[in-house]
Amino acid sequence: MTSVDGFSLSINGHNRSVVDAVAGESLLFVLRERLGLAGSKNACEEGECGSCTVRLDGETVCSCLVLAEAAAGREVVTIEGLGSEGDLSDVQQAFLDAGAVQCGFCTPGLLMAVDALLDDDSKPDDLTVREAISGNLCRCTGYGRILDAVDRAAAARQAEATP
Amino acid sequence: MPVTIATSIDEACASLAAHPDALVLAGGTDLMVEVNRGVRTIGHVVAVDRIPELRGWSLEGDRADVLRLGAGTTCTDLAEPALASLVPALAQAARTVGSPQIRNTATLGGNLATASPAGDTLPVLAALDAEIELQSAGGARRLPLDEFVTGVKANALIPGELITVIRVPVLEGPQEFLKVGTRNAMVIAVTSLALVVDRPGRNVRIALGSVAPVPLRAVEAEVLVAERLDFENMASPDSDLVDRFADLVADAARPIDDHRSSAAYRRHAVRVLARRAILRAFPGSAPVPA
Numbered sequence: 001m002t003s004v005d006g007f008s009l010s011i012n013g014h015n016r017s018v019v020d021a022v023a024g025e026s027l028l029f030v031l032r033e034r035l036g037l038a039g040s041k042n043a044c045e046e047g048e049c050g051s052c053t054v055r056l057d058g059e060t061v062c063s064c065l066v067l068a069e070a071a072a073g074r075e076v077v078t079i080e081g082l083g084s085e086g087d088l089s090d091v092q093q094a095f096l097d098a099g100a101v102q103c104g105f106c107t108p109g110l111l112m113a114v115d116a117l118l119d120d121d122s123k124p125d126d127l128t129v130r131e132a133i134s135g136n137l138c139r140c141t142g143y144g145r146i147l148d149a150v151d152r153a154a155a156a157r158q159a160e161a162t163p
Numbered sequence: 164m165p166v167t168i169a170t171s172i173d174e175a176c177a178s179l180a181a182h183p184d185a186l187v188l189a190g191g192t193d194l195m196v197e198v199n200r201g202v203r204t205i206g207h208v209v210a211v212d213r214i215p216e217l218r219g220w221s222l223e224g225d226r227a228d229v230l231r232l233g234a235g236t237t238c239t240d241l242a243e244p245a246l247a248s249l250v251p252a253l254a255q256a257a258r259t260v261g262s263p264q265i266r267n268t269a270t271l272g273g274n275l276a277t278a279s280p281a282g283d284t285l286p287v288l289a290a291l292d293a294e295i296e297l298q299s300a301g302g303a304r305r306l307p308l309d310e311f312v313t314g315v316k317a318n319a320l321i322p323g324e325l326i327t328v329i330r331v332p333v334l335e336g337p338q339e340f341l342k343v344g345t346r347n348a349m350v351i352a353v354t355s356l357a358l359v360v361d362r363p364g365r366n367v368r369i370a371l372g373s374v375a376p377v378p379l380r381a382v383e384a385e386v387l388v389a390e391r392l393d394f395e396n397m398a399s400p401d402s403d404l405v406d407r408f409a410d411l412v413a414d415a416a417r418p419i420d421d422h423r424s425s426a427a428y429r430r431h432a433v434r435v436l437a438r439r440a441i442l443r444a445f446p447g448s449a450p451v452p453a
């Protein structure tokens with residue numbers, strides 16, 4: 001294994017240096033294991049489940065498929081950047097209100113995907129919503145409450161936009 | 164640093180020339196899966212996802228009827244309305260790739276270089292007789308698609324070479340991309356079919372995916388319908404012609420049994436897709452010219 005020279009990443013608006021990485025580490029691995037940001041989840045490491053979803057220069061991506069070093073110079077936003085305890089984002093609050101969380105493993109990725117959807121389209125129709133979360137697998141809920149949560153989040157964001 | 168983040172094609176080519184065993188990294192959606200599984204070790208990497216020249220598209224030719232696509236165009240970009248109106252089948256294929264997260268990073272160049280028999284853009288590029296431009300520090304060359312894809316996950320790239328541009332004609336006429344898989348989202352094709360119509364040229368071109376090591380054209384079926392279809396009115400072909408067409412397309416397939424499906428099912432599915440595609444393209448009345 002080749003170790004790599006240090007590099008830095010811009011994560012949630014902060015510059016973070018990564019000093020002890022090994023060549024080939026994914027952004028997900030670096031977030032969780034090197035930087036202590038364990039909100040993004042690791043369930044498959046092959047792009048299938050979406051639980052590692054982050055935003056890279058605004059677009060949702062699977063962080064398990066991003067080579068960490070190649071993300072240098074880009075803006076990474078993780079679930080930790082979405083909101084915090086006591087200051088939840090509209091989407092986080094909607095998931096709580098709708099009871100859309102069971103084991104919670106899929107939740108961070110879904111929140112990132114739904115947040116990105118609503119940034120693009122604050123009144124998505126049902127098909128658009130289903131497509132937007134088609135890269136996020138949930139083994140627990142059966143998706144009913146997740147879809148309900150998206151409706152609530154969309155309503156909240158529209159209310160915010162039209163005071 | 165073992166990762167070069169190239170910002171121009173020249174820089175990427177120079178870096179590849181300096182590190183002959185370097186890996187090209189675009190969206191990473193094929194490459195990183197292998198790295199994560201431990202089946203691919205990473206040495207020097209040349210990241211090409213921040214090269215503006217690889218991202219855009221433009222129209223070329225005296226009649227602006229050739230679309231020049233940068234190899235770094237993502238599946239999300241391909242599905243945008245402006246591009247979708249020029250090459251609808253390519254947009255339809257791009258839209259079926261993976262999930263939104265995958266499409267945001269997965270590139271056309273990466274799909275081509277991976278050269279999987281199930282690569283969704285491949286049958287479309289085959290039906291369009293796409294031309295692939297490759298560049299290295301030594302110069303550039305162009306290959307037709309069928310010379311670029313040489314086998315299962317095999318291509319004509321030589322070390323140090325980058326795919327830079329994919330050229331396809333902008334055709335006047337309907338296009339279809341149809342894919343069969345186990346579900347609608349996030350699915351690798353069991354079989355796929357692309358059909359493009361060139362109304363002024365009075366021909367139909369059909370290519371199949373996932374039924375042979377490389378994308379296949381159904382040439383006999385193309386010849387049959389070129390002679391018999393009503394390109395003037397786009398009238399629906401009679402059921403006899405549809406049957407003969409679908410049989411010839413199915414005969415062109417060379418499917419195998421594997422973990423995703425059986426050869427017999429694949430051939431059956433190809434026949435169904437051929438029928439569906441021709442009837443959608445020739446719905447019975449001519450679309451009113453804009």
Ligand SMILES: Cc1cc2nc3c(=O)[nH]c(=O)nc-3n(C[C@H](O)[C@H](O)[C@H](O)COP(=O)(O)OP(=O)(O)OC[C@H]3O[C@@H](n4cnc5c(N)ncnc54)[C@H](O)[C@@H]3O)c2cc1C
Nearest residue numbers: 047189190191192193194261270272273274276282283326
């Ligand atoms: C969950 C998931 C679902 C998927 N679903 C589909 C699907 O439905 N249909 C489908 O067709 N594919 C699918 N794929 C595969 C993959 O997303 C595509 O093949 C994609 O187009 C690869 O592009 P990339 O930019 O990510 O390539 P990378 O992973 O960056 O690169 C792939 C290969 O191409 C080479 N390469 C990339 N760009 C260039 C270039 N410009 N010049 C020379 N070589 C280059 C790399 O060196 C590497 O060998 C899926 C993948 C995942 C993880």
Ligand code: FES
Nearest residue numbers: 045047050052064
């Ligand atoms: S861990 Fe990245 S998609 Fe599953």
Ligand code: FES
Nearest residue numbers: 102103138139140
């Ligand atoms: S709540 Fe358990 S996977 Fe979705």
